[in-house]
Amino acid sequence: MDSSSSPHRHHSKFVHFLADYSDLILGTIFSILAYYFHNLHNLELSALSLAIAIGAFSMTVAEIAEILAERLEEPFASLVLTISAVVVEIVLLFMIIVHSPEAKEGLETVKGGIISAVIVDMNVLLGLAVLVGGLSYKEQEHNEDTSSTYTTILLVATSALLVPSVLNYTNDAQKLYQASVVIAMLLFVFYIFIFIFQTKTHQEFFKATAKSRFFKLKKKNNHNEEDEDYFFDRLPTIANFFAIFLFIFIIGFLAESFAHDGMILAQKYGISNGLAGLIIAIIAVAPEVMTAIKAARDDEIQRVINIAMGASTVSIMLTVPTLMLLAHLNGINLTLNFNAFQVGALLLTIILAWKTTDNGETNYFEGISHLMFFTAYATIATLYH
Numbered sequence: 001m002d003s004s005s006s007p008h009r010h011h012s013k014f015v016h017f018l019a020d021y022s023d024l025i026l027g028t029i030f031s032i033l034a035y036y037f038h039n040l041h042n043l044e045l046s047a048l049s050l051a052i053a054i055g056a057f058s059m060t061v062a063e064i065a066e067i068l069a070e071r072l073e074e075p076f077a078s079l080v081l082t083i084s085a086v087v088v089e090i091v092l093l094f095m096i097i098v099h100s101p102e103a104k105e106g107l108e109t110v111k112g113g114i115i116s117a118v119i120v121d122m123n124v125l126l127g128l129a130v131l132v133g134g135l136s137y138k139e140q141e142h143n144e145d146t147s148s149t150y151t152t153i154l155l156v157a158t159s160a161l162l163v164p165s166v167l168n169y170t171n172d173a174q175k176l177y178q179a180s181v182v183i184a185m186l187l188f189v190f191y192i193f194i195f196i197f198q199t200k201t202h203q204e205f206f207k208a209t210a211k212s213r214f215f216k217l218k219k220k221n222n223h224n225e226e227d228e229d230y231f232f233d234r235l236p237t238i239a240n241f242f243a244i245f246l247f248i249f250i251i252g253f254l255a256e257s258f259a260h261d262g263m264i265l266a267q268k269y270g271i272s273n274g275l276a277g278l279i280i281a282i283i284a285v286a287p288e289v290m291t292a293i294k295a296a297r298d299d300e301i302q303r304v305i306n307i308a309m310g311a312s313t314v315s316i317m318l319t320v321p322t323l324m325l326l327a328h329l330n331g332i333n334l335t336l337n338f339n340a341f342q343v344g345a346l347l348l349t350i351i352l353a354w355k356t357t358d359n360g361e362t363n364y365f366e367g368i369s370h371l372m373f374f375t376a377y378a379t380i381a382t383l384y385h
Contacts, residue, residue: 061290062291151309
């Protein structure tokens, strides 16, 4: 009996090994393939391999962040995941800035990436998670103070971005850049107050309601031995933080090649700046989407709201000033003159999120509504030049 069960046991361990480390395996394989295709000057396959490798390693970052999140309480749990994902986004967009300092198309792609990251977070991530959760549970309950606070923050931030966008019509490049610098600084200062509000004075605004807190007990009960065998689960907290930085460094290295090959391909095939920015946003946000879907399936809709809206907030408040600073240090003037389509889509996204989450309950129809909005946005972004 022991001998017959041994192959089955080994097969089971191998399956669990693949499930646990598939992202690392894929990331490594496609990194090697990207290097091979790049040397063959096959930019299409090189860029595709790089995108898969970046997405795979980003998934590893998200998994480590998830482990750290389990050791922390909200809102710190979601902050770890959202900030790590935003760092990946910053790395990707900065590499495009570096590889296209004189090209207007490159800077427009970066602006499209900034807006698209919020659009994807608030519509794809939130939409898919709410849809999946709504199909499993008739209604899911979250803290309505969370969505109310975040939508207010995002509305203020989007209104601030309108300032340099309006000044764009004056045709005064110096005033436009000065206004962009001022708005970037204001956004950063605003985020400091938000961080204090979120982590110190009003933590209860970002925690689950009493009715939905049972998921923590459920999660502990479902924690099995396979999870404990995962390498990063056994590492201490500080080591996992170093691991996240290591993988972000690897992603940065891959992003440099992706930016180089991707910009050439965008010009070759006439890909719009909006679509290019959308592709970058999807690559950066993909790990968060998977995490949010898993949370919704486990009836952790509060976590979904924190991730979707928290990531959008961090994406605007930290990505914009960080990219402007990095661009300035490299002698590049990045301005915040977003076009009417981008600002309009951002405002409509916030209004939609406000309407679908303001009562503290979500259902599958609200998820479908966000996905419909994103489909319309993606269609226009593809065709808008």
